[in-house]
Amino acid sequence: RLFKAFSAQPRLALVTRTMSAAAGDIFHFGIVFGSVFFTFAVMGMAFFGREHKAFASLPRASTSLFQALFGDLDIEEMERSGRDITHLFFSGYMLMAVLILLNMLMLVAIILDVYAVTK
Numbered sequence: 831r832l833f834k835a836f837s838a839q840p841r842l843a844l845v846t847r848t849m850s851a852a853a854g855d856i857f858h859f860g861i862v863f864g865s866v867f868f869t870f871a872v873m874g875m876a877f878f879g880r881e882h883k884a885f886a887s888l889p890r891a892s893t894s895l896f897q898a899l900f901g902d903l904d905i906e907e908m909e910r911s912g913r914d915i916t917h918l919f920f921s922g923y924m925l926m927a928v929l930i931l932l933n934m935l936m937l938v939a940i941i942l943d944v945y946a947v948t949k
Contacts, residue, residue: 844948848945863927870923874891877916882911898920899931
């Protein structure tokens with residue numbers, strides 16, 4: 831109903847048409863990011879779940895990895911677990927997540943391209 835109300839105003843109608851035309855690309859981006867994120871959350875549970883409360887369950891591991899994207903994860907605490915794979919895990923996660931999020935700039939470019947066609 832909200833989007834139907836947007837069609838009454840020309841500028842908001844343009845936004846809704848643009849987003850509906852780019853919905854497929856946004857969905858595909860979500861699938862790629864979600865699959866990489868979920869894979870690293872499961873790996874974090876497997877590697878660190880017994881030693882660290884932050885990776886004890888899938889929701890906690892997901893929250894910890896989401897916080898890691900913003901730099902809010904204590905890597906020194908993870909190093910204390912004595913696992914050699916700690917740096918490899920977090921370096922791999924940050925590399926993959928940042929590359930996918932940088933790919934979001936390409937998603938923004940696609941949305942702007944659709945906007946130019948829709949306009």
